[in-house]
Amino acid sequence: MNWWLAAACALVAGGLGPCLWGAARGPAGGRVVAQNMATLLLCLVLLLLSQGYGRPSYVDLALVVAVLGPAGTLVFTRLLGDEMGERPPGTRLLTPAVLVGAPATVVPMCIAAGPGRAAAKLVLIGVLLIAGGAVTSRAVRRG
């Protein structure tokens, strides 16, 4: 029994599932928020999977998501701008989710990895996640 994989499984079922539900119904703004939340959760899931399988090279996937996820959300906010309206439902959840989720995943993994290049990469992913969360939540709030 691997606790990292168990946490990843719980995040897939309890995090990405509701995100899909949120993206499938409701106004356009709420859907974009759900998509942004899904990219954040996916990044955390991939980090947990790389630790769970014991393959540090899988961290690259999380790095790609941390860069491309906010880009995708910005594409949606730019092109759906007139339909979204200001402060779509669920916007308030974004910032706390990033600020709690990113450190809660990255810090234990850094401790498990020990100091070195791997830990630096993990910290970089955490910083990218927080920066991306700040940029996208501002863009979504403006509508």
Next chain:
Amino acid sequence: MDDALVVAALLLVAAAATVAVFQRDPARQAIVLSLLGLALAVLFTVLQAPDVGLAQLAVGSAVTPLMILLAVRKVRRKGHRK
């Protein structure tokens, strides 16, 4: 434990694909489609094919929705002009 992960990822992919099919508005369909891309990336990673997952992420999360939304925008603008 591995089986549970594979089953969860497969269920997520199936649900996302079904939802994407049943959306009516193309712009909202693009959002669900990007979620389908993310779910597929998880599935590929769980099945130990991270290289495929990487390609899926690069294409599915940003490029495909961008192309769909640009096409929708252009079509709508042409419709307005007529």
